[in-house]
Amino acid sequence: MTKLVIYLVCEPETPELAEAAVDGGADLVELGIPFSDPLAEGPTIRLASERALARGMRTKECLECVAHTRDRVDVPLVPMTYAAILEAYGHERFVDDARAAGATSFIVVDLPVEEHREVPRVQLVAPTSTDERIALCAESTDGWLYLVSLTGTTGARDEVSPALAGLVERTRGITQLPLYAGFGISTPAHAAAVAELADGVVVGSRAVQVAEEGPAALRDYVASLRSAIDAAARV
């Protein structure tokens, strides 16, 4: 069955929101630990990160948010952040403390695959990645590969990236690992289209926007993604 991954930025309301996302059918929740200068983010997640930082969501508070989320849900929780956060906190200490809080794995957007192998993490591959780099990422990734479906930053787009099909095909030729696709996926129709290509669908920016309307709105939105994905799988 195609997995549905929902991204939320760590804020005080996030444990409750994550529970709503899981109620709506999310199989995994990424918990964004905000960084002041996030190079891979478009305006939605950048603004959400700025707001979270202004509310005091530093690394310690974010790890508490992971723990509080773990109290409410059983699905895998994957903190997603930037190298600067681990650099300041200490790489091994970060892994230890996040694991103790209930984290399942990690995503570090700007830490190349060759570096800090002591941090087990889900590797990202992009349409620009060479076959050699995809193989390297597949070798060291933690469980699944995150396919960046487009050449660009995070954020909703009108259409699913035409680059995704080619990236999936290329990556399937290199590894048997599950492939989850993200970036630019925001509507049930997008999610259904991606479900026909990949093993998992990651929705970030749009989920962050809907989460601002509260847990009920997020649950309904996630449920709409879930049913579109499941319908696509039945075809």
Next chain:
Amino acid sequence: MTTTFGSYGGRYVPETLIPALDELTAGWEAAKADDSFRAELHALLTSYAGRPTPLTRVERFAPGKRIYLKREDLLHTGAHKLNNALGQAVLARRLRKRRIVAETGAGQHGVATATVCARFGFDCVVYMGAEDMRRQKPNVERMHLLGAEVRAVEFGTKTLKEATSEAIRDWITNVETTHYMIGSCVGPAPYPEIVRDLQRVIGDEAREQLLAAEGRLPEAVVACVGGGSNAIGMFYGFVDDAEVRLVGVEAAGAASLGTGRPAVLHGARSSVLADDDGQIADAHSISAGLDYPGVGPEHAALRDAGRAQYVPCTDDEALDAFHRLTRTEGIIPALESSHALARALDLDAAYVAVCLSGRGDKDLEEVLARS
């Protein structure tokens, strides 16, 4: 992290950019080894940019001392930034990239980028903080005249830090057609090395000119440090001369080397104004070109090795030096370079070379508002 300068440097960028950095590294190595690349760049630097720039002794500015200015203010476009922009333009053409994206703080790198794009027929997009567009208006107008699109960055401190982030995001989005023409010795590898190699012409020329003028090397070499490109270029002419002190001057409110800590910003690990959690702090300087919380990683390595020292200068001290050079020598310096002038005056050395990295026409409004 596989770093370039001790524990500093590296390539802390999303995977999307790694293949482009590999391509850039290979392209730069090939270009450096290619006589035709070096010959073309040399021809552009001499016949188009105006190299070599002169060395000027300033006796009325510094009575009793022998202070020499390396006159990058006399380079075409009015600052040292053109040395780097020309080199990267020739490189971009070799890499078959015809769209250029850049960030700018004071606007000097934006103008240099717009200039080379006009000269090479490249499309040009420059990101600039809205606050910097206000305080460096003449340079915004110059970029428009040169055919560049200037995109205002309206978030955060609306200065160089955010402009750099947005330029990198544009590059991530358009990496297959676009060369990122970074303006300082910052960013992911190999940028700090490329910019250093292209700016070291300043120090190499200055060393020869000083030897011709005085028959010996100076006691100290002084340059302002924002990202640090004019300083690294000036220092590199003297870095192997152990008896020559290398002094970098930072804005007191943006002293990444003086008061920063190891952190990751804009693709590199360096000394950065950051808090305990690694979040980047805001910098403050009257000078847009120094108003940046990071610095080139090689400067952090030179500091740790004890080879260079980095000292602060306040806004008011820089303004005093700005007026003093203008009134005593008839040279209007950039506010950035004025920081180096201020510290050169009170340095405990008699024979000093200062990199006058740019001219101050762009700063008149800001200076007059404070007079």
